[in-house]
Amino acid sequence: MAQSASLISKVKGFQYNKRYTPPILITFILLGAHLSFGILESYGRLLTAIAATFITEAVLHKLMVGGWRNMSSAYISGISVGILVRSPFLWPYALCGIISIASKYVLRLKDQHLWNPSNFGIVAILVLAPGSVAGLSIQWGNNVWAMILIWAIGSVSIWKLRRFHICATYVISFFIFAFIRSWLTGDPFLAEISPITGPMYQLFVFFMITDPKTTVKSKKGQYAVAFLIAFAEFFFRLGEAIYAPFYALFVVGPIALLVEMWWNGRLQKDKQKSVVAN
Numbered sequence: 001m002a003q004s005a006s007l008i009s010k011v012k013g014f015q016y017n018k019r020y021t022p023p024i025l026i027t028f029i030l031l032g033a034h035l036s037f038g039i040l041e042s043y044g045r046l047l048t049a050i051a052a053t054f055i056t057e058a059v060l061h062k063l064m065v066g067g068w069r070n071m072s073s074a075y076i077s078g079i080s081v082g083i084l085v086r087s088p089f090l091w092p093y094a095l096c097g098i099i100s101i102a103s104k105y106v107l108r109l110k111d112q113h114l115w116n117p118s119n120f121g122i123v124a125i126l127v128l129a130p131g132s133v134a135g136l137s138i139q140w141g142n143n144v145w146a147m148i149l150i151w152a153i154g155s156v157s158i159w160k161l162r163r164f165h166i167c168a169t170y171v172i173s174f175f176i177f178a179f180i181r182s183w184l185t186g187d188p189f190l191a192e193i194s195p196i197t198g199p200m201y202q203l204f205v206f207f208m209i210t211d212p213k214t215t216v217k218s219k220k221g222q223y224a225v226a227f228l229i230a231f232a233e234f235f236f237r238l239g240e241a242i243y244a245p246f247y248a249l250f251v252v253g254p255i256a257l258l259v260e261m262w263w264n265g266r267l268q269k270d271k272q273k274s275v276v277a278n
Contacts (some may be wrong), residue, residue, distance in 0.1 A: 022207060023075050025157045029150050029202055030079055039083060039136065045093045049085070050078030052097030060105045073117070077101060080118040080203055085125065095229040096125040096133075104213075108262060114254040116211045118203075123250045126243060135243050136200045154206045163210040165219070166226045171196065171210055173230030181237060204245050214253055216260045225256045 009227035034040050057074035061067070077100045085096050100121030104113040107120070125133050158164045195201055209215070209229060216225055229245075229252045236244035 002077050021157050021161060023072050025154055025206060026076050026079050026203070028153050030083060041086060041088075041107050045085075045087075045090060046079070046082035048090050049081040049097045050075065050092040052094040053078035053081070053164060056098045056101040060102065064105050073104075073217060074101060076207060077118045077121070078246075081121060082205065083203060084118075084122055084136045084200060086136060087129075087132055089132060090123055092133045095129075096121045097254070099124045109258070112257065112261070113213065114257050116208045116214045116249065116253060119208045119246055119249050119253070123243075123246050126246075135246070137196075150202055154202065158206055158210060161210075163212070163215075166222050167205050169223050169226035170205060170230050173227045174233070177230055177234040181234065184238070196267075201245065204249070208246075208249055209253075214257065216256050218260075221256070221260060228252050228256070264270065 002218060006235040030040075040046055053074040054071055057069060057071060061069040078097055081096045081100060085093055089095065100117040103115055103124075104117050106112055126135060155164060155167070158167055174196055175193060179189060181187065182189040182192045196205075209226060215222055229248045232246045232252050233248035236247050236263065241247055
């Protein structure tokens with residue numbers, strides 16, 4: 001009886017940690033995409049990417065910060081790399097994972113890393129090794145149920161994290177700019193919006209543009225940045241850039257953070273001047 005009472009009290013006292021929502025969600029995306037279409041190159045490549053992000057995170061955090069870090073971020077980056085990178089070799093998966101995590105510790109300003117790790121790693125490996133690496137280009141095809149399931153789970157999860165407005169703003173903006181592209185180029189509207197049904201965009205929408213560490217803090221700013229990412233992507237797509245969303249975030253995200261830092265610094269200086277004057 002005493003053991004049962006102790007177990008019940010532990011269950012009642014259990015509190016779910018929101019930091020585990022993104023890892024759970026990305027696992028659902030991985031399973032849904034792979035079971036539906038076999039999008040992974042191999043489990044070995046996925047595990048290589050995850051191992052690289054875990055080891056890099058553990059080593060760099062121990063050396064530069066001290067102590068041990070929760071591996072949720074490394075897990076998300078590892079799975080993102082495993083899904084998005086396409087190569088017959090193992091080394092690009094390891095290198096991309098290392099670059100992704102290292103960017104958090106190296107490319108910093110005022111104790112803030114400027115790029116989403118996965119986004120930085122993907123863009124870097126595509127630029128550094130274009131002959132050996134490609135990005136995921138598989139779509140969901142006609143299997144709408146897999147897409148609906150992932151979007152439903154993702155939307156609820158992101159809504160609970162209070163970041164759904166970022167996803168919604170980007171998706172609405174994407175559709176608007178897809179319509180404009182269709183009008184400008186003469187391509188069918190359905191062809192312009194089809195990329196957003198793929199697992200590449202699901203990772204992009206649910207994880208990269210909503211990353212709390214690399215998005216601006218104000219809600220109005222988050223609306224604006226999500227729109228600007230879609231706007232920048234519009235021009236990359238007009239230039240026929242295959243990985244347009246990654247390039248758009250790579251450019252817009254850090255600029256938005258730098259502008260926010262500058263603006264907050266200016267407000268702080270004005271506040272200090274006002275205090276001194278009074």
